[in-house]
Amino acid sequence: MAGIDELLGIMARLRHPEQGCPWDLEQDFSSISPHTIEEAYEVDEAIALGDLAALRDELGDLLFQVVFQARLAEERGAFDFEGVVEAVCRKLVRRHPHIFADAPAPGSAAMQVASWEAIKAAERAAAGRPGADRPDPFEGIPRALPALTRSAKIAGRVAGLAWRAGGEPGASPRAEPIVGSEVRSAAAVESALAGVVRAGTRAADRISGRAEAHAASSDSQRADSRPDRAERLALVGDGIRAWVELARQLGVDPEQALRLEDDRATDAVRRDLHQAAPAQHR
Numbered sequence: 293m294a295g296i297d298e299l300l301g302i303m304a305r306l307r308h309p310e311q312g313c314p315w316d317l318e319q320d321f322s323s324i325s326p327h328t329i330e331e332a333y334e335v336d337e338a339i340a341l342g343d344l345a346a347l348r349d350e351l352g353d354l355l356f357q358v359v360f361q362a363r364l365a366e367e368r369g370a371f372d373f374e375g376v377v378e379a380v381c382r383k384l385v386r387r388h389p390h391i392f393a394d395a396p397a398p399g400s401a402a403m404q405v406a407s408w409e410a411i412k413a414a415e416r417a418a419a420g421r422p423g424a425d426r427p428d429p430f431e432g433i434p435r436a437l438p439a440l441t442r443s444a445k446i447a448g449r450v451a452g453l454a455w456r457a458g459g460e461p462g463a464s465p466r467a468e469p470i471v472g473s474e475v476r477s478a479a480a481v482e483s484a485l486a487g488v489v490r491a492g493t494r495a496a497d498r499i500s501g502r503a504e505a506h507a508a509s510s511d512s513q514r515a516d517s518r519p520d521r522a523e524r525l526a527l528v529g530d531g532i533r534a535w536v537e538l539a540r541q542l543g544v545d546p547e548q549a550l551r552l553e554d555d556r557a558t559d560a561v562r563r564d565l566h567q568a569a570p571a572q573h574r
Contacts, residue, residue: 303360390407430449439548442554443554484540495530
C-alpha cells in the first residue's frame with residue numbers, strides 16, 4: 293500500500309543518523325513504550341466519545357507507534373515492519389482453523405474463545421523455550437496491565453484449561469474476616485457491602501425478568517432473553533462500582549486488591565499443574 297510505504301519512508305527519515313529528528317533519534321524500546329500505551333488509551337477514549345474523526349487520528353498515531361518499534365528492531369537486525377505484518381497474518385490464519393482450514397466451526401463465541409486459548413497454549417508449548425515441557429499457562433499476560441484487564445485475561449486462560457481448580461465454577465467465595473487500621477466505620481462498611489449485594493440482586497432480577505418474559509411470549513414473538521451488550525455493560529459496571537465503593541470504605545486500593553488476588557490464583561494454578569505433570573507421565 294502506498295500509504296504504508298509513505299509512512300515507513302517518513303519513519304526512516306526521522307531516524308536517519310545524520311539528518312533525522314534529534315528527539316526520534318534518542319528513543320529506544322523502553323522510552324517509546326509509554327507513548328505506545330498512551331496512544332492505545334487515546335484510541336479507547338475516542339471510541340468512548342463516539343468521535344470517529346478523532347478515532348481516525350488516534351489510530352494513525354497508534355499505527356505510527358507500531359512503525360516506530362518496528363524501525364527500532366530493523367536497525368538492530370531483528371525484524372522489520374513487513375515481518376510484523378507477516379507474523380500477525382500467520383497467527384490469525386493459524387488461530388482460525390475453522391475459517392482457513394477444514395476444522396469444524398465452533399458452536400458459539402464462547403467455544404471460539406476456548407479454541408483460541410487452546411491453540412495459544414499449544415503455540416507456547418511448541419515455542420522451544422526453557423520449560424516448554426511444562427509451559428506457564430499465564431505466559432504473555434503482563435502483570436503491569438490494568439488489574440481488571442489482567443483479571444479478565446487470566447479468567448479466559450483458566451476457562452480454557454481442561455480441569456477445575458479451587459472449587460466448582462459458580463461456587464461462592466469463602467468469606468474471611470476483614471481487619472485493618474484503615475477500615476472505616478462498621479456502618480459505612482456494612483452499607484457498602486450491602487451495595488454489592490444489591491448490585492448482584494439487580495443483575496439477577498433483570499436477567500430473570502427477561503427470561504420470564506421470554507418464556508411467556510408466543511413462539512413467533514419471543515425475543516432473545518439474553519441482555520444486549522449495553523445492558524450487560526450496565527450490569528457489570530453497576531456491580532464493579534459497588535465493589536469500588538466497598539474498597540474505598542475499607543481503605544483498600546481496588547487495583548492492588550485484585551492484582552494480589554490474581555497473583556494468588558495464578559500461583560495456585562501453576563502449583564496444581566506442576567504437581568499434576570509427574571502423574572501424567574507415569
